[in-house]
Amino acid sequence: xxILKTDFGGDRGxxxxxxxxxxxxxxxxxxxxxxxxxxxxxxxxxxxxRIGSNPLxxxxxxxxxxxxxxxxxxxxAFYLMLFNGAAMYFVIGLSEGAPDYLNLAMxxxxxxxxxxxxxxxxxxRRYILSRTRWRGIRMGMSGGAWGYAWRACMYWxxxxxxxxxxxxxxxxxxxxxxxxxxxxxxxxxMQFGSAAMLSGAILPFLLMLWASIGLPVAAVMTGQNLYxxxxxxxxxxxxxxxxxxxVGSVRIMASMKTLGDGMxxxxxxxxxxxxxxxxFGRILTSLVIAFVSPVVLGIVLGLIYLSGSYDPSMLLAPxxxxxxxxxxxxxxxxxxxxxxCQQVFIVFPIVKHIGETFELHEPTLLQTVRxxxxxxxRDAGGFADALDVGAAF
Amino acid sequence: MSGPAPRNPDFAARFAKFHADMYDGLSPxxxxxxxxxxxxxxxxxxxxxxxxxxxxxxALRNLPDQxxxxxxxxxxxxxxxxxxxxxxxxxxxxILRAIPDLRPLRGSRxxxxxxxVMGLAAVGALAGILFGLVPVMADRGAMYVxxxxxxxxxxxxxxxxxxxxxxxxxxxxxxxxxxDQMESRLMAGVSLPYxxxxxxxxxxxxxxxxxxxxxxxxxxxxxxxxxxxxxxxxVLAHEIGHVAHxxxxxxxxRSVGSFGLIxxxxxxxxxxxxxxxxxxxxxxxSYSRAAEEAADAYAITMLRxxxxxxxxxxxxxxxxxxxxxxxxLGVFQHLSSHPDTLQRITAARAADIGQGRPILDAASxxxxxxxxxxxxxxxxxxxxxxxxxxxxxxx
Numbered sequence: 001x002x003i004l005k006t007d008f009g010g011d012r013g014x015x016x017x018x019x020x021x022x023x024x025x026x027x028x029x030x031x032x033x034x035x036x037x038x039x040x041x042x043x044x045x046x047x048x049x050r051i052g053s054n055p056l057x058x059x060x061x062x063x064x065x066x067x068x069x070x071x072x073x074x075x076x077a078f079y080l081m082l083f084n085g086a087a088m089y090f091v092i093g094l095s096e097g098a099p100d101y102l103n104l105a106m107x108x109x110x111x112x113x114x115x116x117x118x119x120x121x122x123x124x125r126r127y128i129l130s131r132t133r134w135r136g137i138r139m140g141m142s143g144g145a146w147g148y149a150w151r152a153c154m155y156w157x158x159x160x161x162x163x164x165x166x167x168x169x170x171x172x173x174x175x176x177x178x179x180x181x182x183x184x185x186x187x188x189x190m191q192f193g194s195a196a197m198l199s200g201a202i203l204p205f206l207l208m209l210w211a212s213i214g215l216p217v218a219a220v221m222t223g224q225n226l227y228x229x230x231x232x233x234x235x236x237x238x239x240x241x242x243x244x245x246x247v248g249s250v251r252i253m254a255s256m257k258t259l260g261d262g263m264x265x266x267x268x269x270x271x272x273x274x275x276x277x278x279x280f281g282r283i284l285t286s287l288v289i290a291f292v293s294p295v296v297l298g299i300v301l302g303l304i305y306l307s308g309s310y311d312p313s314m315l316l317a318p319x320x321x322x323x324x325x326x327x328x329x330x331x332x333x334x335x336x337x338x339x340x341c342q343q344v345f346i347v348f349p350i351v352k353h354i355g356e357t358f359e360l361h362e363p364t365l366l367q368t369v370r371x372x373x374x375x376x377x378r379d380a381g382g383f384a385d386a387l388d389v390g391a392a393f
Numbered sequence: 394m395s396g397p398a399p400r401n402p403d404f405a406a407r408f409a410k411f412h413a414d415m416y417d418g419l420s421p422x423x424x425x426x427x428x429x430x431x432x433x434x435x436x437x438x439x440x441x442x443x444x445x446x447x448x449x450x451x452a453l454r455n456l457p458d459q460x461x462x463x464x465x466x467x468x469x470x471x472x473x474x475x476x477x478x479x480x481x482x483x484x485x486x487x488i489l490r491a492i493p494d495l496r497p498l499r500g501s502r503x504x505x506x507x508x509x510v511m512g513l514a515a516v517g518a519l520a521g522i523l524f525g526l527v528p529v530m531a532d533r534g535a536m537y538v539x540x541x542x543x544x545x546x547x548x549x550x551x552x553x554x555x556x557x558x559x560x561x562x563x564x565x566x567x568x569x570x571x572x573d574q575m576e577s578r579l580m581a582g583v584s585l586p587y588x589x590x591x592x593x594x595x596x597x598x599x600x601x602x603x604x605x606x607x608x609x610x611x612x613x614x615x616x617x618x619x620x621x622x623x624x625x626x627x628v629l630a631h632e633i634g635h636v637a638h639x640x641x642x643x644x645x646x647r648s649v650g651s652f653g654l655i656x657x658x659x660x661x662x663x664x665x666x667x668x669x670x671x672x673x674x675x676x677x678x679s680y681s682r683a684a685e686e687a688a689d690a691y692a693i694t695m696l697r698x699x700x701x702x703x704x705x706x707x708x709x710x711x712x713x714x715x716x717x718x719x720x721x722l723g724v725f726q727h728l729s730s731h732p733d734t735l736q737r738i739t740a741a742r743a744a745d746i747g748q749g750r751p752i753l754d755a756a757s758x759x760x761x762x763x764x765x766x767x768x769x770x771x772x773x774x775x776x777x778x779x780x781x782x783x784x785x786x787x788x
Binding site for chain 1: 650
């Protein structure tokens with residue numbers, strides 16, 4: 001039995017340069033460059049993941065992403081208009097009795113977007129896969145975004161009604177729906193197994209979740225405020241066990257997937273490692289912003305001083321123009337630095353860690369795979385961009 | 394592109410000292426190929442099957458933004474999925490020597506026209522909906538809201554904007570009586586679907602608002618700034634105009650109708666929020682300009698009918714404009730910066746009927762000026778977060 005292992009060929013310094021350059025261009029173009037930024041970062045990350053020393057290739061273009069985004073804006077504008085129109089008449093219809101109808105309507109309008117968000121995620125994934133190649137062969141995904149959206153809504157309702165007991169069912173069925181529609185060339189992926197295999201992984205998370213819900217309930221019922229103290233322990237543990245469940249479920253389900261005539265996978269990221277990356281990443285981000293922004297601001301202030309528009313009275317009552325320049329400079333600096341740190345300290349180590357644990361078994365079976373036809377990703381993940389539910393890059 | 398055999402096998406073989414991995418774009422199987430630059434072409438010969446492919450040098454592109462600097466990834470400009478992966482430095486040097494100006498692979502050209510068309514369509518759709526459909530729907534919708542709910546809605550808006558922030562209402566008895574007197578004089582022969590609720594709130598900013606359902610709020614500074622009771626009456630008539638036109642209710646329905654639409658362009662934290670802010674400002678200004686003019690016209694008719702000269706409105710506007718008061722809100726919106734300011738003043742001035750009948754006698758005017766001698770703090774001074782009912786006031 002042979003195995004293809006994965007190595008990560010990217011260099012953090014190179015990513016820093018790319019993130020800095022694209023971040024500045026995004027700011028200078030009032031956000032328009034972000035489609036190019038995303039595309040370039042994806043190309044970089046894809047090429048750094050080398051399965052059996054062969055890198056992935058991302059072939060999406062910024063132009064198609066921008067076009068897709070604009071298409072999504074048009075479609076969503078009409079959808080929201082229809083929905084808002086309905087909400088408006090709902091407001092008027094309900095207004096006979098309840099005086100609080102306004103708040104009710106305001107609270108329910110965002111629900112209109114929930115199925116759209118699931119649809120957008122599916123389509124974004126489909127687009128990304130259609131623009132991913134390995135060894136010259138395209139990946140792909142069959143249609144089914146709306147089927148995914150209503151299933152996701154239904155499983156969320158079931159999960160909430162069952163106080164979380166059916167969570168593994170949701171995880172497994174949605175993952176199976178996605179996997180069974182994914183292709184590498186003409187070879188289909190398939191998800192085997194059942195929701196039951198996730199029950200062990202979810203147990204700690206459910207216990208912590210129930211405890212976090214149960215403690216305040218107990219406190220209210222008995223009037224004993226001491227119960228609240230337990231939350232100090234259960235809330236962080238809920239977060240940790242949630243990550244652990246996510247990681248565990250991905251690992252278990254990956255081991256039960258096949259590709260084509262019997263290729264299999266392994267992916268084994270460490271929960272502790274991912275949590276450490278997040279914690280240290282945030283600390284480093286704060287430190288960088290705290291130490292670098294004053295330097296940039298100092299340069300801005302220095303330029304203002306050198307331009308001769310400085311006068312001691314400004315310290316107490318800065319003229320609006322100068323105050324605006326300083327405020328905008330601060331905001332832009334923090335914005336650009338945050339974006340860079342996010343890539344360098346969080347996304348980079350996570351992709352590297354997860355990528356390095358990936359293995360492909362029985363690669364000799366690859367010779368049975370043939371190319372698939374090109375797919376036109378009409379909206380190119382634009383719905384996810386318009387609703388801002390896209391990934392980190 | 395693949396030829397059956399090299400034209401001169403011996404010649405090719407002699408120079409075949411450079412190697413690369415090739416993927417033909419049909420199968421994921423790695424093909425080890427020898428690489429030879431022959432004239433304007435690259436000959437790739439499979440080391441096992443001895444079959445040869447020929448790639449034109451000027452059609453070769455490298456993949457941009459690649460993370461691994463130890464590999465050269467080559468593609469063809471004709472969008473073919475075949476790839477050549479060069480890991481040996483010598484091979485890379487040989488190819489770069491043959492193509493010194495190796496360019497990065499670009500997406501297909503001609504996409505910009507599509508981007509432009511889609512951009513115009515997106516802007517057009519958003520503008521059409523926000524500036525065309527939503528206001529029409531709100532105007533129609535406002536007709537169907539029962540008056541009782543409008544009154545309740547106005548109370549909610551008042552509570553959220555004024556009461557929840559600990560606004561102080563002026564309630565001196567004599568002043569309240571004078572205000573009632575002014576109101577009933579103006580309202581003679583006018584019927585509104587709901588009674589007016591006029592409040593004076595202590596605030597240093599010269600301003601007045603009409604909320605949904607007949608709730609009118611006048612800032613104490615406005616009464617202080619007025620030199621005659623007719624000026625206050627003119628502003629009050631203007632606000633009654635907003636009430637009669639149901640502008641407050643329409644504003645609420647518009648904000649329901651435009652929910653989420655402006656946010657679509659945001660996408661990220663920076664650029665989008667600037668654009669969203671500008672859109673919001675343009676939207677509010679386009680909605681309210683027409684409403685302000687309509688309320689002026691209503692006020693002029695109302696003042697004339699009760700024998701008060703509408704010129705008072707012009708006098709007050711002019712004084713406010715001259716004093717450089719912040720006039721970006723409420724009744725004074727557009728007064729400072731918009732070209733139609735003069736038009737509004739001229740319109741009111743043109744309607745002047747000279748010396749009319751005084752709206753209040755001297756004693757009542759003095760009482761109104763002293764309405765803040767007694768105050769009550771409206772509601773609990775709990776500082777509520779910004780209300781979600783944006784757009785409800787401001788008229």
